[in-house]
Amino acid sequence: MAYEVIRAVTDSDAYANLLLPPRLARSGLAPNDAAFATELTYGTLRGLGFYDAVIAAASGRPVEKIDAPVLDALRLSAHQLLGMRVGAHAAVDQGVSLARANAGGGAGGFANAVLRRITSLDAAGWRAELLKGVTDPDERLAIEHSHPAWVVRALRQALAAEERVDELEALLNADNAAPRVSLALLPGLPHDDDAVEQPLAAATYSPVGAAAPAGDPARLAAVRHGTARVQDEGSQLAALALSRARPVQPGEHWLDLCAGPGGKAALLAAEAALGGATLTANELVPARAGLVRTALAPFDPAPPVLERDGAELAAEMPDAFDRIMLDAPCTGLGALRRRPEARWRKQPRDVPALTALQSRLLDGAITALKPGGVLAYVTCSPHLAETRFIVDDAVRRAGGKVQRLDTRAVLDGIARHPLDLPVGSNEGEGSHVQLWPHRHGTDAMFIQLLTKSAG
Incomplete structure (x- = not known):
């Protein structure tokens, strides 16, 4: 499921936050498996720049020279190897299987060689390897935190305008963390105890907001009826x-x-x-x-x-x-x-x-x-x-x-x-x-x- 969503994102400019939730809802996956698929998808996309740099170094070729279906399989496995607690054998096997199924046996062999090279270092080791010779501070932050360098510079300038440029790394880290899910309870519409099956904690700032409970927010009747909305x-x-x-x-x-x-x-x-x-x-x-x-x-x-x-x-x-x-x-x-x-x-x-x-x-x-x-x-x-x-x-x-x-x-x-x-x-x-x-x-x-x- 994660591979299909990422293929649509990279091949058709689709948005993962629009594709993944309905697929999860139809899948019948257990909550832990749904959470795993979510982290696979979003974690891979957040770290795309870093993982592409690792894949390029491990394969000895620019990622633009790698067939797109194979590259997306490598990206998924790279995230499992460097960003999740997935066993190396399982992560490599899944990547090879996806590459072979979508691009043929030769692609499977190529994926196997690249992924085994990636397992030679952990995430910190790869970052150190990629940072060798990079002296520009924003270029270094771009590699370390998987943001394009121009975005790092724009965020630096925005924080500097508030005299808070020392918070740049904290901001980049926040961009790479899964956000909490918030609800807006629309004023004047019914979302009382009959519509919301469990008490909701008040939002930190919004007077009409609430913290969404764990799991799919659509389990709440108010969300299904449209009187409460998932909204930042x-x-x-x-x-x-x-x-x-x-x-x-x-x-x-x-x-x-x-x-x-x-x-x-x-x-x-x-x-x-x-x-x-x-x-x-x-x-x-x-x-x-x-x-x-x-x-x-x-x-x-x-x-x-x-x-x-x-x-x-x-x-x-x-x-x-x-x-x-x-x-x-x-x-x-x-x-x-x-x-x-x-x-x-x-x-x-x-x-x-x-x-x-x-x-x-x-x-x-x-x-x-x-x-x-x-x-x-x-x-x-x-x-x-x-x-x-x-x-x-x-x-x-x-x-x-x-x-x-x-x-x-x-x-x-x-x-x-x-x-x-x-x-x-x-x-x-x-x-x-x-x-x-x-x-x-x-x-x-x-x-x-x-x-x-x-x-």
Whole structure:
């Protein structure tokens, strides 16, 4: 099962977090076997850079020269040998069998030779071998923690902006750890003891969050009914920052501009309904729009879901919405724990196109915001080019018509426990919130609330 998912990830740009759970649900595997398959899949994808370097050294050839089906079998076995407590004989045998079954007998012999070479050193030994002659500190961290070097540099810069660069290794380690599973209990919908079969521990920060029990969250009736959702606490806080920035007035109109896959939209819809407001969701990609409709299905009536270019939609509706959520498309560097393959897909050359899109969407959202309304600019990335710089440029272009709201103060009034946030001293600093996996146990969400003046 792990091999099939990894083949789909590497061959078809699929996402493991979308493929693996339904396969596990259909498999009937015992809980310990399901956990083993999960670690095989996600652990291999998290460590892909390190394992590819080991495989290249052990085989004497670049991984690009190895047939893809064989390479994925080697990656799985490398993770078992270097990242899990699997017996060497079993790990080698499985890798050889997978290579032979998917690429023929010659591939099996090749896999056997490579894997036996890999068994000559443990993980620490291979890291030491690969680090020989590497002097650049970010290149060394990239090898040690299996991140692309450009991602290490971007994370270093983001932490340095908070004068916390000494936390870089802790952040990289957090990216490689399995994240805890959090639930959002949608306000106003039934998820009491009749719907949730066992008491749930409250989340650390989110007032609507809970820690998911061990095992498949879908075992809970509230999750199956859609009144509770698997959702990272950072995403919950981003939605609540918008919905609870100020009291809701009946009749308000809200917009989720880039709503896919629908987690924030569902929480916003629940919050809007409680206050007598209405939500419109928009998502350009049809498949993701379908996921938004599914997420909003428990509401009666379900909020409408449009399929429009977000910037064009917003520009056509000036001063139309009291609150707007812009969860902008981004590199996703803040969610590498949950989407481990994302770190290997993005390249530095992708950032300019994304920042241009983010700026275009934010300008459109500002146009669509009513004077005195609230706009949340959110990214699941701490990259400065996608966060602070985007907001700075948008505020500058608005020429005094847009002001930052004190997002930190809003979230301090929402969170169950204080968020450990740096104190900003320059203009605009301290008004945003940057969450971190190693510090808050959430995805690295960036949240900035904005408002627009009249005229």
